[in-house]
Amino acid sequence: MEQRSPSVDDFPDGFPASTRVFRTDGEIQVPFRHIALSAGEPAVEVYDTSGPRGVAGSQGLPKLRQPWIDRRAARSDTNVTQMHYARGGEITEEMRFVALREGVTPEFVRGEVACGRAILPANHKHPEAEPMIIGRHFLVKVNANIGNSAVSSTIDQEVEKLRWAVRWGADTVMDLSTGRQIHETREAVLRNSPVPVGTVPIYQALEKVKGKIEDLDIEVFLETLAEQAEQGVDYFTIHAGVLLRYVPLTAKRITGIVSRGGSIMALWCLAHHQENFLYTHFERICELMKKYDIAFSLGDGLRPGSTADANDAAQFAELETLGELTQVAWRHHVQVMIEGPGHVPMHKIRENMDRQLTICHEAPFYTLGPLVTDIAPGYDHITSAIGAAMIGWYGTAMLCYVTPKEHLGLPNRDDVKSGVIAYKIAAHAADLAKGHPGAAARDDALSRARFAFRWEDQFNLALDPDTARAFHDESLPAPAAKGAHFCSMCGPQFCSMRITQDLRDQVAEGLRTKAAEFRASGQELYPPVE
């Protein structure tokens, strides 16, 4: 593994012992965050989503993938999807990048993309993105939603939210803007995003028809897709599974339809008493998406909005249709993931995963939480991290974060951080539970630092070093306390870790003494029977 000499200010704030380094196969360069440790301990390198440094928002990130895209364009390919290449046996630069990033072979990546078990979202109009993969045989990923609404926020704020989200580890972002300047906001986000960007195009399509749902049609939708495709959006949430006949199945729910896109399409179906045009014209959408390599995120428009509504007939009926559409998209070699709930009590989570795998032919699952109870608005990053960790363990490939503001308001900077960190916890816990190779290395390094009272190493290995350090400072602010063999919880006399270290010395000493006694006694392990 070759490493570029890192500059010391690579992670100027918050990650003081970290530098950005690269792993390479000789050509492709994949960034990692290198965490230096003390006391001769080997450094720990972690997956890094934060992207290139020191670029002004107006300038945009360097176009990492442009040479790869240009080389393929020179061949006049008309289907440019990673799935198309994978099925043709071609290992792309994006697959090699992902292989280095995940620590697997390029051929393994190709195989997973070819069979649809993983997606590599990579619109060739978004060359700034560092390739990443979403599939259950890879690290569990986290998406962060950003975007303004009619009542809040500016373009600069959204770019700042994007940077903040990837700094804490978001693997993709979705720009869910519905307000003014929807095109300009998306452009600024895309040009500054080192991670794939998803959108829900129906929001902008609805703006185009001035909010009149019944005026939506496939033409205005395709026009919207074309506009966003040209900008570089990497995946589209499309609610093509909300069929007319499913709408009455939601009538007796406590919370009806809570997906915005789902409710729009349901109302359209009823207004026209016609089938969802996203469903009836699905192949036209595929035709467009394969020219750019945009992945489907097939939206769960009928997902439950309360634990009471989980796993009901409406939800599972839609899932069947998403499974059918998955196969249509795959015929076009268009990549697909499937969106999932939402609000689900713990005992009903597993069924969601099992059904999705069967019905959707192992296409990656991408869930929003799920929240495991409805009684804690203000803390839904926690209610949902519980469900997210579990469903990640069961096989969900990407977790859409939920912030503390869920159900209450738009997330600000602090909320984005809280949401991403809660979801990095859930995703990592899932990786551990799945026995993902190497996932335990960071836990073990941190635990060794903890046991050896290497406080600074413990902070530096944490998901959020500043917060860990600040909490320690609150009780023991003296710099010397960072070398102390105890902490404020127990004080020096009651420190179990210090006592255990004394104990280890005694056990080792005891074994030596016993061994010496044994040897001195002239005994044998199995004395002859008398």
Added chain:
Amino acid sequence: MEQRSPSVDDFPDGFPASTRVFRTDGEIQVPFRHIALSAGEPAVEVYDTSGPRGVAGSQGLPKLRQPWIDRRAARSDTNVTQMHYARGGEITEEMRFVALREGVTPEFVRGEVACGRAILPANHKHPEAEPMIIGRHFLVKVNANIGNSAVSSTIDQEVEKLRWAVRWGADTVMDLSTGRQIHETREAVLRNSPVPVGTVPIYQALEKVKGKIEDLDIEVFLETLAEQAEQGVDYFTIHAGVLLRYVPLTAKRITGIVSRGGSIMALWCLAHHQENFLYTHFERICELMKKYDIAFSLGDGLRPGSTADANDAAQFAELETLGELTQVAWRHHVQVMIEGPGHVPMHKIRENMDRQLTICHEAPFYTLGPLVTDIAPGYDHITSAIGAAMIGWYGTAMLCYVTPKEHLGLPNRDDVKSGVIAYKIAAHAADLAKGHPGAAARDDALSRARFAFRWEDQFNLALDPDTARAFHDESLPAPAAKGAHFCSMCGPQFCSMRITQDLRDQVAEGLRTKAAEFRASGQELYPPVE
């Protein structure tokens, strides 16, 4: 159900629509928090741990249980445990209280206590406590740890932490003080605690021998127990399962022994090369405890302190001994619960529960988390709430909270609140997943309020109304927004809930139209075959 007329200032801050009410069987009065709702919705009543109001710390709470205790004392009972009475077929006032509190029959409570599947911790020297029960067929409970250490906090601060913890829903508290004024702190906590109080007596015993672990013995330990028993401690954590032969099993762990009590006893065993005196003199301890009705919380001194050490030989060896001691205690009719880990990755949690139930003969399990990853110091209320929810669902009866300061420092007021709320979420999620009768009522009421845009009802039903309201105010501070049929997340045009309500009107209208057409056409449901 009779209700005392509540005073309006019962919940003066934070719970504006709540009043303290009582359910009664004619004699016993059990408090609940009554949450009034708008729009003709029925009120929701929730379990309330917050205790009597308006009592100065110096005065102490009223002695609710004194008449019951006196009546039994008049009979000259020498074994006063709830288990003893239950096994004798007697339904105590405490059992009746618990039955009203949990919505089950007194006979069911008696049966669960008699067989040891549940405990009702109730030292007769702590008459201020409102009876509660810990068992997997009841609501999952939450313990909050408080207590000073050598480097921090005062008696008044600890009483304030106690009140704060029960205000947010802690079902028991443990006073883990190790610093100065250990007796006085405990006295102040007990006299002001409406919930059972637990301690780890070895800490004070160690103070009595000036911190010299090798000077500990059963006499100083029993003397400590007697002192704390007289004060009214309801359950004792006792690390009687740390046997000499188990200590070397921890030698290759990453984090050795992380239980303070466990490390003390391990060092004692090695220092004397003798068996743990808590184990060898266990029946003397039982003799003392049955005179007061103090429950054992058999400590897991060898619990894992990192995910790497989970489910290892040391941990499970100790569990076998705890199972053996459970039966010894039960012979004395002393109530028992079993402490559990700690740090356990998700895929190893279930084994902890299954083994504990088998080995410990269904005695209630009381776990600390478990944390499902080690990489997030500063957020361990979240890493552990994930494990706590899961193990609660699997059957753990009480969850010991973890605050954001875990591993870093002593929790302050904010940390106590964060910890209790994260654990109320975990416990309630477990109740839902177990299908506990009535558990979903609060979720459903809140979801109905959410769908109907009854914002104030949504806040008032939340675990933390102030925070929910404050988050909503951040985006839409105008009082009128609390009646708005949208929020800042989507704005008015994209509100899925508003659209769904339009939709419902259309579906209803559509059904009426179709029905009219059907009737007008003169068709029959099953027309005669032609």
